Amino acid sequence: MLPTTIAGSLPKPAWLAEPEKLWAAWRLTGDELRQAQRDATLVVLHEQEAAGIDIVSNGEQFRQHFVHGFLTGMEGVDFNKRKRIGIRDNRYEADCPTVVGPVRRRAPVHAEEVAFTRANTHQRLKFTIPGPMTIVDTLADAHYGDRAAMAMDFALAINAEARELEALGVDVIQLDEPAFNVYLDEVAEWGIDALHRAIDGLQCKTAVHICYGYGIEENLTWKKTLGDAWRQYERTFPLLAESRIDQVSLECAGSRVPLPVLELLRGKDIMVGVIDVATEHVETPEEVANNIRAAMQYVAPANIIPCTNCGMVPLSREIARGKLEALGAGAALVRAEL
Numbered sequence: 001m002l003p004t005t006i007a008g009s010l011p012k013p014a015w016l017a018e019p020e021k022l023w024a025a026w027r028l029t030g031d032e033l034r035q036a037q038r039d040a041t042l043v044v045l046h047e048q049e050a051a052g053i054d055i056v057s058n059g060e061q062f063r064q065h066f067v068h069g070f071l072t073g074m075e076g077v078d079f080n081k082r083k084r085i086g087i088r089d090n091r092y093e094a095d096c097p098t099v100v101g102p103v104r105r106r107a108p109v110h111a112e113e114v115a116f117t118r119a120n121t122h123q124r125l126k127f128t129i130p131g132p133m134t135i136v137d138t139l140a141d142a143h144y145g146d147r148a149a150m151a152m153d154f155a156l157a158i159n160a161e162a163r164e165l166e167a168l169g170v171d172v173i174q175l176d177e178p179a180f181n182v183y184l185d186e187v188a189e190w191g192i193d194a195l196h197r198a199i200d201g202l203q204c205k206t207a208v209h210i211c212y213g214y215g216i217e218e219n220l221t222w223k224k225t226l227g228d229a230w231r232q233y234e235r236t237f238p239l240l241a242e243s244r245i246d247q248v249s250l251e252c253a254g255s256r257v258p259l260p261v262l263e264l265l266r267g268k269d270i271m272v273g274v275i276d277v278a279t280e281h282v283e284t285p286e287e288v289a290n291n292i293r294a295a296m297q298y299v300a301p302a303n304i305i306p307c308t309n310c311g312m313v314p315l316s317r318e319i320a321r322g323k324l325e326a327l328g329a330g331a332a333l334v335r336a337e338l
Contacts, residue, residue, distance in 0.1 A: 010059030052328025215278030288330025
């Protein structure tokens with residue numbers, strides 16, 4: 001009961017990439033880089049297991065960015081043709097590769113790292129892949145001219161990848177869709193359909209992660225515009241409750257999300273964000289336990305998966321490790337009460 005997990009990334013060691021920075025460049029190349037990525041994976045697996053995390057991941061140690069790491073295996077995406085564009089409805093700008101033709105997966109993207117991760121932990125294993133809408137929103141388009149059509153092609157590529165990763169022993173395939181909190185009309189129009197295409201035929205658990213973004217300045221500034229109650233989830237959760245997705249991740253700790261929105265996901269397992277990744281404050285186990293207890297007013301304990309709000313790559317390794325330990329210990333407190 002109350003199995004713990006993380007939403008996404010963990011900080012990379014300083015010998016692998018520049019710490020506390022999104023889009024940080026690798027410090028190594030070639031075989032040395034691949035070995036360093038494997039070494040970093042062993043480190044983060046050990047830290048999760050030592051902290052009592054039940055469903056572990058490799059913390060995205062093999063990718064520079066959660067979206068672009070997947071796109072490296074795509075035909076039709078030109079990384080040499082980058083364009084600075086506004087993403088997440090122009091919340092911030094990024095130098096993004098350009099779609100220059102039909103997108104197709106030309107070869108397995110993450111199979112090697114998943115096989116390595118699976119071989120080095122006995123815990124349940126989660127793997128995260130960017131969702132179709134978020135991929136579309138993190139690219140310059142010089143081919144489709146239609147976000148929905150492009151998303152559906154990416155969904156097919158995600159599905160092919162996910163089926164292979166499931167066969168390698170992944171227990172949970174999570175699709176990261178922070179764009180679901182931005183483009184609310186498109187979620188209803190084609191976002192859920194794209195998710196369904198991406199998970200078609202999978203037998204493992206499937207999840208969608210929807211947050212308000214990393215704890216970076218642009219996101220913190222945006223959150224200040226959302227008022228005293230962040231109600232985006234009220235639009236998306238009823239749609240997800242009717243979907244074929246097994247688990248839904250949401251941001252709770254340190255947020256202004258009204259907890260009654262949890263009731264809109266009745267019937268789903270809910271990854272409740274009980275760790276705030278937008279602050280350097282390291283929660284105490286009791287603070288985490290209180291966040292879990294608050295969620296239990298609206299969700300049965302059997303359906304709660306205590307989790308982080310989002311990825312932790314912008315944080316220091318020391319702070320992230322402390323938050324992992326608080327997550328494991330806080331869940332243990334509530335588990336003992338139950």
